[in-house]
Amino acid sequence: MNFLYQNIYYIGAFGLIFIGLYMAAAKKNLIKIIIGxxxxxxxxxxxLIIIGYVQKGTAPIFSKPGLxxxxxxxxxxxxxxxxxxxxxxxxxxxALGLAIRLYRHYKTLNVRKIRxxxx
Amino acid sequence: xxxxxxxxxxxxxxxxxxxxxxxxxxxLISKNFVKYVPVLGMLFNLILSIILLPKVIINPIIxxxxxxxxxxxxxxxVGPVGIIFSILISLIGFLVAIYGINYIxxxxxERYNILYLLLLTGATGIVxxxxxxxxxxxxxxxxxxSYALVAYNQDKNGIEAATKYLIQGSIGSAFILxxxxxxxxxxGTLNMADIAQxxxxxxxxTLFIAMALFIAGFGIxxxxxxxxxxxxxxxxxxxxxxxxxxxxxxxxxxIYAMFRVLYTIFGINNVFTFLAIVGIITLLIGEMSAxxxxxxxxxxxxxxxxxxxxxxxxxxxxxxxxxSAGLFQIVxxxxxxSLLFLCVGYMIYHTNSMxxxxxxxxxxxxxxTSFLFTxxxxxxxxxxxxxxxxxxxxxILAGLKAGGILFLIxxxxxxxxxxxxxxxxxxxxxIIYFREPEKQDRIKPSFTFLLPAIILAILIIFIGLYPDLIHNxxxxxxxxxxxxxSYIKTVLGG
Numbered sequence: 358m359n360f361l362y363q364n365i366y367y368i369g370a371f372g373l374i375f376i377g378l379y380m381a382a383a384k385k386n387l388i389k390i391i392i393g394x395x396x397x398x399x400x401x402x403x404x405l406i407i408i409g410y411v412q413k414g415t416a417p418i419f420s421k422p423g424l425x426x427x428x429x430x431x432x433x434x435x436x437x438x439x440x441x442x443x444x445x446x447x448x449x450x451x452a453l454g455l456a457i458r459l460y461r462h463y464k465t466l467n468v469r470k471i472r473x474x475x476x
Numbered sequence: 477x478x479x480x481x482x483x484x485x486x487x488x489x490x491x492x493x494x495x496x497x498x499x500x501x502x503x504l505i506s507k508n509f510v511k512y513v514p515v516l517g518m519l520f521n522l523i524l525s526i527i528l529l530p531k532v533i534i535n536p537i538i539x540x541x542x543x544x545x546x547x548x549x550x551x552x553x554v555g556p557v558g559i560i561f562s563i564l565i566s567l568i569g570f571l572v573a574i575y576g577i578n579y580i581x582x583x584x585x586e587r588y589n590i591l592y593l594l595l596l597t598g599a600t601g602i603v604x605x606x607x608x609x610x611x612x613x614x615x616x617x618x619x620x621x622s623y624a625l626v627a628y629n630q631d632k633n634g635i636e637a638a639t640k641y642l643i644q645g646s647i648g649s650a651f652i653l654x655x656x657x658x659x660x661x662x663x664g665t666l667n668m669a670d671i672a673q674x675x676x677x678x679x680x681x682t683l684f685i686a687m688a689l690f691i692a693g694f695g696i697x698x699x700x701x702x703x704x705x706x707x708x709x710x711x712x713x714x715x716x717x718x719x720x721x722x723x724x725x726x727x728x729x730x731i732y733a734m735f736r737v738l739y740t741i742f743g744i745n746n747v748f749t750f751l752a753i754v755g756i757i758t759l760l761i762g763e764m765s766a767x768x769x770x771x772x773x774x775x776x777x778x779x780x781x782x783x784x785x786x787x788x789x790x791x792x793x794x795x796x797x798x799x800s801a802g803l804f805q806i807v808x809x810x811x812x813x814s815l816l817f818l819c820v821g822y823m824i825y826h827t828n829s830m831x832x833x834x835x836x837x838x839x840x841x842x843x844x845t846s847f848l849f850t851x852x853x854x855x856x857x858x859x860x861x862x863x864x865x866x867x868x869x870x871x872i873l874a875g876l877k878a879g880g881i882l883f884l885i886x887x888x889x890x891x892x893x894x895x896x897x898x899x900x901x902x903x904x905x906x907i908i909y910f911r912e913p914e915k916q917d918r919i920k921p922s923f924t925f926l927l928p929a930i931i932l933a934i935l936i937i938f939i940g941l942y943p944d945l946i947h948n949x950x951x952x953x954x955x956x957x958x959x960x961x962s963y964i965k966t967v968l969g970g
Contacts, residue, residue: 374650374654378647381643381647387639390643391643394643394646394647394650397647397650398650401650401653401654401657404654404657405653405657405660408657408660408661431664433660433666434657434660437609437656437657437660440609440613441653444613444616444620444649447616447620448616448620448642448646448649451620451623451624451642452639452642452643452646455623455627455635455638455639455642456639458627458630458635459635459636459639462632462635462636463632471636
């Protein structure tokens with residue numbers, strides 16, 4: 358129980374990543390695959406946040422005198438996550454745009470039926 | 477002072493990026509001028525890279541951004557490897573941009589030019605950066621613009637190939653980000669030199685997981701064997717100018733990133749033997765798949781997979797001569813495959829078919845194009861006096877020097893693959909020259925096609941005749957990969 362309590366965030370992050378990988382690999386519907394990509398990205402963002410997380414920590418701004426650096430949350434992973442979110446928005450947007458185009462050509466989103474090229 | 481500002485390597489990234497965002501505004505002012513924007517941007521990069529080359533050979537240039545000293549800032553590391561890749565990127569970017577002026581007819585040219593410049597910005601950024609998260613960001617710029625460019629024609633095949641490429645590519649970049657997360661968790665820094673300095677302080681299985689994630693992530697872009705399902709579709713369905721860029725630059729950037737992370741951060745270890753074997757498997761699979769294709773662009777795409785395998789094999793030998801041979805093969809493949817895609821694109825442009833049978837007798841209808849195509853194929857097979865001969869020879873010599881029965885077997889397999897490669901390329905050349913054409917008309921090639929193709933062909937023959945010209949710089953680059961300590965010392969000082 359203690360193990361679970363200490364590592365709950367990591368379990369959550371990797372749970373999301375594996376759910377996403379499963380969706381991207383096993384689902385037939387293109388939209389579900391794209392949602393799976395979103396899951397992977399969310400899981401990784403969560404993972405990056407936990408790396409720098411400090412229980413009951415605050416922002417690393419010296420507003421109050423006498424604030425101990427050990428109580429501050431590491432800001433670098435949060436900056437990384439901010440960048441990663443922007444990148445993911447671009448990828449998911451492009452993916453959905455391509456999915457719309459693909460639907461116009463094939464009238465289906467089932468990737469098993471979209472076989473103009475060899476999958 | 478002016479002199480120093482103009483020779484700052486940061487401009488190699490800044491100028492194409494700035495031009496990419498200025499393109500729509502330039503398009504509003506002059507519809508005609510906007511066509512030439514990528515040509516000018518890449519010409520600038522090419523000249524600047526060549527000016528920087530002699531300086532960088534002596535001493536790598538470190539650029540710190542925002543006034544902090546490394547490892548507290550994002551820094552650029554402009555070493556021999558970076559500048560070699562930068563020259564290749566800007567050279568191919570420049571030539572393909574000239575080709576694209578008349579080739580791209582469909583859709584607004586601004587959109588194509590923005591994505592094109594962003595792709596090359598991403599590639600240049602990857603080879604120059606010294607910060608691992610910055611590398612990831614540039615990698616994403618490269619990937620996203622290449623997804624969009626594959627679908628540029630908006631036809632059925634292009635969209636489908638781009639979707640496949642996007643799904644696999646974004647899973648790959650997710651792995652890379654995860655690997656970066658692991659490294660940051662272990663070392664608390666993102667600077668590559670700083671991580672490399674502290675790499676031996678931690679000895680945990682997490683480090684191995686991080687390395688595996690990097691290999692898998694960059695391996696998707698570099699198309700190593702089980703991860704290359706997207707490549708034949710994407711490279712064959714894209715517009716031919718983009719195929720030339722993807723095959724000539726994008727996949728090599730994946731390889732560069734993989735080996736930069738492996739050599740500089742993780743150092744030499746057992747994984748290289750594994751990579752050498754995977755490289756040869758990739759080579760065999762690529763060449764055998766190319767052998768049975770009937771679509772000319774798919775043949776070239778599969779041949780790219782094969783060449784990637786060869787390069788991975790050479791770079792994984794792990795000696796100075798091995799890495800230098802691998803980089804030489806990268807130069808060979810970049811020049812030859814770009815030339816082939818440009819020629820094939822021009823042939824398809826006139827015959828409107830990608831099937832091999834439509835190439836019948838083109839030797840009579842398009843003599844110059846066919847001749848240039850033949851130079852490209854002979855160079856890839858490795859016939860003298862073209863550039864492919866010294867590069868393949870140096871790979872074999874490096875492998876034999878590395879010794880061991882394993883490398884001997886791998887080299888024998890590599891020669892078998894070369895024979896397969898020779899057979900299918902000769903088959904194409906035979907179809908082009910010795911079959912009767914369906915029509916008898918002569919097609920006059922246009923200037924914007926001829927100029928880049930002839931420059932590439934001249935380079936292929938010239939470097940093939942005088943390989944010693946680039947031998948020195950290749951050896952320096954190999955030294956940069958292997959000499960981890962001096963990399964750390966140059967970046968962090970002292």
